[in-house]
Amino acid sequence: MVRLITHNILACHVKGCTSNNFPLQLQGVQIELREAEFNPEFLKTFLPKIEWKALVDTAKEARDTSLPLEQPEMLDDEFLKNLHHVLLEIHIEEGTMICPNCKHNYPISNGIPNMLLAEHEVG
Amino acid sequence: MSRPELQAPAEFYYGDTEAKKYTQNTRNQQIQASMTYRALELLNLPTSSPAFLLDIGCGSGLSGEILDDEGYIWTGLDIAPSMLEVALEREVDGDLFLQDIGQGLGFRPGSFDGAISISVLQWLLTAPTSHHTSSPPFRLKKFFTSLHSALKNPSRAVLQFYPSDDDQIQLVTGIARQAGFGGGVVVDYPNSNKARKVFLCLFVGGGMSGGPSSDSQQV
Numbered sequence: 581m582v583r584l585i586t587h588n589i590l591a592c593h594v595k596g597c598t599s600n601n602f603p604l605q606l607q608g609v610q611i612e613l614r615e616a617e618f619n620p621e622f623l624k625t626f627l628p629k630i631e632w633k634a635l636v637d638t639a640k641e642a643r644d645t646s647l648p649l650e651q652p653e654m655l656d657d658e659f660l661k662n663l664h665h666v667l668l669e670i671h672i673e674e675g676t677m678i679c680p681n682c683k684h685n686y687p688i689s690n691g692i693p694n695m696l697l698a699e700h701e702v703g
Numbered sequence: 704m705s706r707p708e709l710q711a712p713a714e715f716y717y718g719d720t721e722a723k724k725y726t727q728n729t730r731n732q733q734i735q736a737s738m739t740y741r742a743l744e745l746l747n748l749p750t751s752s753p754a755f756l757l758d759i760g761c762g763s764g765l766s767g768e769i770l771d772d773e774g775y776i777w778t779g780l781d782i783a784p785s786m787l788e789v790a791l792e793r794e795v796d797g798d799l800f801l802q803d804i805g806q807g808l809g810f811r812p813g814s815f816d817g818a819i820s821i822s823v824l825q826w827l828l829t830a831p832t833s834h835h836t837s838s839p840p841f842r843l844k845k846f847f848t849s850l851h852s853a854l855k856n857p858s859r860a861v862l863q864f865y866p867s868d869d870d871q872i873q874l875v876t877g878i879a880r881q882a883g884f885g886g887g888v889v890v891d892y893p894n895s896n897k898a899r900k901v902f903l904c905l906f907v908g909g910g911m912s913g914g915p916s917s918d919s920q921q922v
């Protein structure tokens with residue numbers, strides 16, 4: 581149950597991995613689509629926090645190309661519905677998230693990513 | 704019986720049996736629910752816009768179900784796989800992560816509008832191994848520094864926990880302040896041994912003005 585809204589705020593937290601540690605790359609993922617309640621007010625408040633390019637790229641990896649390459653200034657209903665779908669209805673159920681910098685693997689199993697680090701990776 | 708956090712680390716203490724027992728216990732559910740509502744009250748979120756929240760030590764989703772009911776979008780972290788499995792079975796809406804908060808959180812700066820934590824911090828006050836990264840001050844510092852960064856400015860985090868004495872309260876608040884938080888501790892029912900509840904109320908950048916009035920004792 582990792583939705584892309586959460587994937588978009590995730591960065592690697594391994595010791596010393598502080599740059600180029602976002603977005604975590606998806607590998608061998610299984611996707612599930614689950615309907616969620618459309619809440620345009622929430623989307624508007626969340627919009628400024630989104631790293632847009634990362635979201636568009638990740639959505640593509642999940643075979644969704646509904647988002648424009650540039651974040652639009654006009655928030656019409658069609659855009660908000662597409663954004664809603666990408667952020668809150670695409671769930672990553674299985675697979676791996678890989679740090680682009682240190683290559684740490686965060687496995688996702690049964691919808692739950694394992695973010696635990698080994699002792700030498702903490703600090 | 705001695706306190707659970709002194710018996711074994713959370714991920715071992717809450718095995719399959721304990722996780723189910725804990726979740727199905729009606730009295731537990733009531734206490735967890737009332738503390739969750741109180742934490743949300745202290746969080747003082749603007750009612751006009753829906754918020755994106757972090758549930759630290761979300762366990763089996765007892766607090767998460769309330770966040771769902773209240774219309775929040777949330778992400779939950781827990782170190783006990785058995786608890787997360789129960790949360791999955793209960794079909795909470797939040798994203799669930801297997802994570803040791805004492806290792807620090809990996810979120811981009813300013814991601815969350817607020818954070819709550821119910822009955823979790825005391826687990827950080829015991830040292831699981833002899834490695835230096837497992838000392839309580841080290842783990843508290845990792846946790847609070849990364850939490851401060853993950854929250855937007857201004858916002859609040861409200862963490863209910865069970866300190867064993869005032870020294871633990873001092874230790875926790877001291878490290879939270881070093882990490883950049885303002886705020887302090889609110890104690891509900893300070894004169895009752897049984898009902899006494901300690902809430903660490905942390906502010907990022909002033910933590911939004913105002914707030915619910917409290918008759919509780921401020922420490």
Ligand SMILES: [Zn+2]
Pocket residue numbers: 592593594597601679680681682683684
């Ligand atoms: Zn990394």
